Amino acid sequence: MSDTALIRVKELKKYFPIQAGVVRKTVGHVKAVDGITFNIERGKTMGLVGESGCGKSTTGRTMLRLLKATDGEVIFDGNDMLKMEKSKLREFRTRMQIIFQDPYSSLNPRLPVKDIVGEAMLQHKIVPNKKEMKERVIEIIGKCGLFPEQALRYPHQFSGGQRQRICIARALAVNPEFIVCDEAVSALDVSIQSQIINLLKDLQDEMGLTYLFISHDLSVVKFISDDVGVMYVGHLVEYGSRDKIFANPIHPYTKALLSAAPSFDPKAKGKSKRIVMEGDVPSPANPPSGCRFHTRCPHVEPICKETVPENRELEPGHFVMCHKAESL
Amino acid sequence: MNENLNNDLNNVDDVDIGAMMVPESGMPAVGQKKEDILLDVKGLKTFFHTDNGTVRAVNDVDFYVRKGETLGLVGESGCGKSISSMSITRIVETPPGKYEGGEITFDGKTLLRINENERYLLPEKDMRSIRGNDISFIFQEPMTSLNPVFKISKQISEPMMLHRGMTKKEAHEESIRLLDLVRIPNPERIVDEYPFSLSGGMRQRVMIAMALACEPKLLIADEPTTALDVTVQAQVLELMNDLKSRINASIIFITHDLGVIAEMCDRVVVMYAGKVVESSPIEELFESPQHPYTQGLIASKPDMATTEKRLHVIPGNVPDLTELPGGCPFHPRCYKVTERCKQEYPPTHKITDEHIVSCWEYNGSGISSEGGEEA
Numbered sequence: 001m002s003d004t005a006l007i008r009v010k011e012l013k014k015y016f017p018i019q020a021g022v023v024r025k026t027v028g029h030v031k032a033v034d035g036i037t038f039n040i041e042r043g044k045t046m047g048l049v050g051e052s053g054c055g056k057s058t059t060g061r062t063m064l065r066l067l068k069a070t071d072g073e074v075i076f077d078g079n080d081m082l083k084m085e086k087s088k089l090r091e092f093r094t095r096m097q098i099i100f101q102d103p104y105s106s107l108n109p110r111l112p113v114k115d116i117v118g119e120a121m122l123q124h125k126i127v128p129n130k131k132e133m134k135e136r137v138i139e140i141i142g143k144c145g146l147f148p149e150q151a152l153r154y155p156h157q158f159s160g161g162q163r164q165r166i167c168i169a170r171a172l173a174v175n176p177e178f179i180v181c182d183e184a185v186s187a188l189d190v191s192i193q194s195q196i197i198n199l200l201k202d203l204q205d206e207m208g209l210t211y212l213f214i215s216h217d218l219s220v221v222k223f224i225s226d227d228v229g230v231m232y233v234g235h236l237v238e239y240g241s242r243d244k245i246f247a248n249p250i251h252p253y254t255k256a257l258l259s260a261a262p263s264f265d266p267k268a269k270g271k272s273k274r275i276v277m278e279g280d281v282p283s284p285a286n287p288p289s290g291c292r293f294h295t296r297c298p299h300v301e302p303i304c305k306e307t308v309p310e311n312r313e314l315e316p317g318h319f320v321m322c323h324k325a326e327s328l
Numbered sequence: 329m330n331e332n333l334n335n336d337l338n339n340v341d342d343v344d345i346g347a348m349m350v351p352e353s354g355m356p357a358v359g360q361k362k363e364d365i366l367l368d369v370k371g372l373k374t375f376f377h378t379d380n381g382t383v384r385a386v387n388d389v390d391f392y393v394r395k396g397e398t399l400g401l402v403g404e405s406g407c408g409k410s411i412s413s414m415s416i417t418r419i420v421e422t423p424p425g426k427y428e429g430g431e432i433t434f435d436g437k438t439l440l441r442i443n444e445n446e447r448y449l450l451p452e453k454d455m456r457s458i459r460g461n462d463i464s465f466i467f468q469e470p471m472t473s474l475n476p477v478f479k480i481s482k483q484i485s486e487p488m489m490l491h492r493g494m495t496k497k498e499a500h501e502e503s504i505r506l507l508d509l510v511r512i513p514n515p516e517r518i519v520d521e522y523p524f525s526l527s528g529g530m531r532q533r534v535m536i537a538m539a540l541a542c543e544p545k546l547l548i549a550d551e552p553t554t555a556l557d558v559t560v561q562a563q564v565l566e567l568m569n570d571l572k573s574r575i576n577a578s579i580i581f582i583t584h585d586l587g588v589i590a591e592m593c594d595r596v597v598v599m600y601a602g603k604v605v606e607s608s609p610i611e612e613l614f615e616s617p618q619h620p621y622t623q624g625l626i627a628s629k630p631d632m633a634t635t636e637k638r639l640h641v642i643p644g645n646v647p648d649l650t651e652l653p654g655g656c657p658f659h660p661r662c663y664k665v666t667e668r669c670k671q672e673y674p675p676t677h678k679i680t681d682e683h684i685v686s687c688w689e690y691n692g693s694g695i696s697s698e699g700g701e702e703a
Contacts (some may be wrong), residue, residue: 051557052528159645160405189404189646190584191661194628194639201638216557219587223630223639260562262587264614264629276562279513280527 005039006178006210007063012036012072014055014062018285030285032058034234035072037311040227042177045204045211047225047242049218049257051281054231056214060180063212064096065089076178094124097171101183103163107155114151117141117169124174137173143206144169145199161192168199172207180212185220197224218261222246230254233292234284236311240318250320250328253293291323299324366578367393367416367546372430373442374408374415377423381650385411387602389430393546398572398579400593400610402586402625404646408602409582413548415440417459418449435462435545461491464539466532468551474523474531480507481519484538491542506537510567529560536567543575550582565591586629590614595682598622601647601657603673608683618685620662656688664689 015029033055040046048056061067063074065081074081076092084092100106107116117140118133120126127133138148144165155163164184171179181200185193197220203209215221221228222242229239230253238251249255256275277296282288288295294304301324309323322328369391376383386408393399401409414420416432416439427449432439439455441448450458464487467473475483484506485499494502500519507515510533523531532552539547549568553561565588572579581592589596589610596613598606598621606619617623627640644661647653653660659669666688674688 051559161645190586190625190629191404191642192645194630194641195643197630198638198641218558219630257559260558262558262561262565262585262591264587264590264626274562274566276566277559280529280560281557 004041006042006077007040007212008073008075009039009059009063010037010073010075012059012062012074013070014058014067015070028285030283031234031287032284033062034284034287036229036231036234036236038227038229038236038239040178040210040212042210043204043208044226045213045224047221047228048212048214048231049216049221049228050231051257052216053233053281053284055234055284056216056231057182059231060098060182060212060214064098064180066098094120094126094174095176096178096180097174097176098180098182099164099167099171099184101186103160103167103187106167107163109155112152112154113137113141113146113166113169116155116166117151117173120170120174126174137169140172141166141169143172143203145195159192161188161195164188164192164196165199168196168203172203176209178210178212180214182214183216184213186215186217193220200224218258230257233282233287235292235321236319237293237321238319240315244315244318250314250318250325251293251322252297252299252328256296291321299328364395365392366395366397366435367580368431368433369412369416370431372412372415372432372440373428374411374420374425375428376425378650383649384602384652385425385649386415389599389602389604391597391604391607393578393580395545395578396572396576397595398581398593400589400596401580401582401599402584402589402596403599404584406601406646406649407599409599410550412599413550413580413582416548417463417465418455419459419465434458457491460487460544461542462544463546463548464542464544466535466539466547466549466552468554471528471531471555473535476523479520479522480526480534483523484519484534484541487538487541502541503537506541507534509540509571510534510537512537528556529563532556532560532564533567536564536571540571540575544577546578546580547572548580548582551584552581553588554583554585561588568592586626598625601652602649603657603686604684605658605687606683606685608679608685612680612683618679618683618690619658619687620664620689621658624661656686 012033013035014033015031017026018028018030019025020027036059038046048059050056058067062069069082114134114137118137121133121136127136137151141151142148146162146165158166185196188196201224204211213221213224225242227240228242228245229236230251232253238245238249238254245254246258249258256277259275279296282292282295290306291304291309294300297304303323309321311319311321312325314320314325369389372386372389374386376385389408389412391399401412403409411420415427427440427442429442431441437450438448439450481500481503484503485496488494488499488502489496504515504519507518512518512530512533526534553564556564569592583589593610595609596607597604598619600621606622613622614626617626624640624642628642630639642661647657655670655672656674659665662669668688674686676684676686677690678684
């Protein structure tokens with residue numbers, strides 16, 4: 001895609017060693033992320049979907065260098081994140097933030113909201129002193145829909161949705177450009193979920209934020225994303241604009257995944273053509289040879305079992321990893 | 329299935345009362361009665377007395393389940409949907425929980441009747457012959473609801489040996505048949521595995537196999553697919569639909585996911601803060617939701633077809649059950665709130681035979697969804 005990309009991920013790999021025995025000898029690797037490539041444009045949202053264990057969260061964390069990548073490049077605004085010196089990385093940390101799934105365990109229960117949100121501001125010298133920090137915190141939590149007097153309260157005094165607002169405020173505190181939302185709305189009730197999604201959208205419009213939105217909920221991803229990537233056992237099997245992926249999915253896995261999402265129309269009950277895949281997701285410690293989806297794919301052919309399909313650009317900006325992409 | 333044994337068990341402790349009907353021994357099916365209602369819950373109240381006050385988790389709830397029907401119980405966390413279903417089989421922990429009122433009739437038997445003059449609970453011994461036998465449960469967490477130290481075969485066999493009087497060997501063979509029925513590959517091998525070696529979807533299938541072991545009349549599925557991926561969820565839902573038509577059981581399907589409700593259920597009960605706010609056949613609920621909460625709930629979930637820029641929002645938070653607002657508990661979040669809503673709990677209006685709604689704004693012709701604000 002064009003030069004406006006804020007983030008370019010090239011052939012990113014993250015292997016976790018499997019250790020066994022007394023001397024913790026490495027006997028194998030969990031290939032959580034195995035060579036994925038994509039770009040995120042400035043001010044846009046990239047949705048990352050897939051089943052649990054497919055490597056979505058690992059991708060997000062490796063990009064922020066919360067995990068050490070095994071191989072590959074993450075270019076953030078022209079700088080290679082993965083080769084960066086520690087001191088420079090610290091500076092870059094303010095430009096990227098993450099919001100986690102569980103707002104109950106990701107907030108320190110012993111700190112009041114003003115310290116949770118303000119800590120990073122002081123650390124990175126965005127504000128000179130505690131007094132200004134407090135003013136700035138009140139401004140930010142206000143943006144996230146909390147009241148000034150709530151700045152002195154502790155996390156246990158808030159509901160799940162409010163806690164997620166605190167997490168968002170904390171991420172915004174250092175004026176980031178890029179935020180990884182790792183299942184940020186998955187743990188919330190339906191009525192609260194829509195509030196948070198709208199908040200994320202408003203903040204994006206207002207502050208020009210770029211999101212990597214990781215979720216297993218396809219309807220939410222469809223709603224919030226500009227581009228969508230579909231992951232399966234460490235591979236990015238299909239990647240393109242939201243409209244292309246949802247209206248015209250090509251990879252058999254994407255098709256199956258989309259058809260599995262429950263529809264809201266009770267009249268469609270039993271009528272929709274659902275592709276129900278047999279079996280379970282294979283283990284990334286011992287992924288199938290060739291195309292990783294071949295064990296469950298309805299269109300499997302001998303070549304799929306032998307050769308890993310290339311990531312091909314079928315139409316401009318629509319990438320598919322499938323041998324038979326043209327004929328499907 | 330071993331009808332005689334069940335009835336014997338039921339007859340042993342028939343301490344009570346005229347109103348309690350015992351199914352006659354030897355009758356082939358109980359489904360031939362004039363009433364086709366299998367479970368009737370009226371005015372159920374289950375409260376929790378905690379140090380922080382009384383939590384009115386289930387507060388005057390009515391619903392019923394017909395034979396062969398799938399009823400959806402939908403609502404957000406803390407609305408009382410799980411506690412309602414747990415009250416039916418009386419597996420709410422007491423104390424702190426306490427059944428404070430109501431009447432539950434299952435298959436002609438009174439399981440619970442509590443009012444000012446009477447406090448009748450079906451004796452525990454009789455309840456045990458119902459639990460896992462006539463009424464069985466599937467829980468949300470397949471990870472924690474299987475016992476990690478017993479093999480799969482032992483866990484599936486247990487209810488069959490207990491309720492159906494099978495020998496260990498018979499039960500083992502039946503376990504293999506059930507695992508095959510829920511489409512677990514290599515059931516002969518899996519039956520000797522421990523739960524940790526199975527994936528989430530497989531464990532949920534084992535749970536379903538256990539629930540089906542005694543051919544229950546009522547299956548209560550409490551968020552059975554919430555912890556699963558969509559693709560596995562699709563497999564499990566398809567399996568449940570298939571099995572339901574095979575064993576002709578009724579299902580109470582508890583979930584917060586309206587998509588799953590639309591897929592699975594014949595009728596829906598919408599709960600909010602321990603109350604039933606609306607109850608309706610499935611098509612009617614999605615076409616013309618009446619209660620402002622139901623309307624908001626349906627509108628706030630992005631459908632796969634949604635194209636709008638913003639989502640509809642129900643403002644505010646799910647209320648704390650120890651400090652419920654007076655009147656209609658939904659009033660602080662309702663866009664149609666009036667003075668009366670803050671004072672009194674609204675009456676229940678009957679829209680059609682099956683469609684009821686509890687709201688002051690219902691005037692006989694429906695509640696318009698206009699004026700829904702975007703907060």
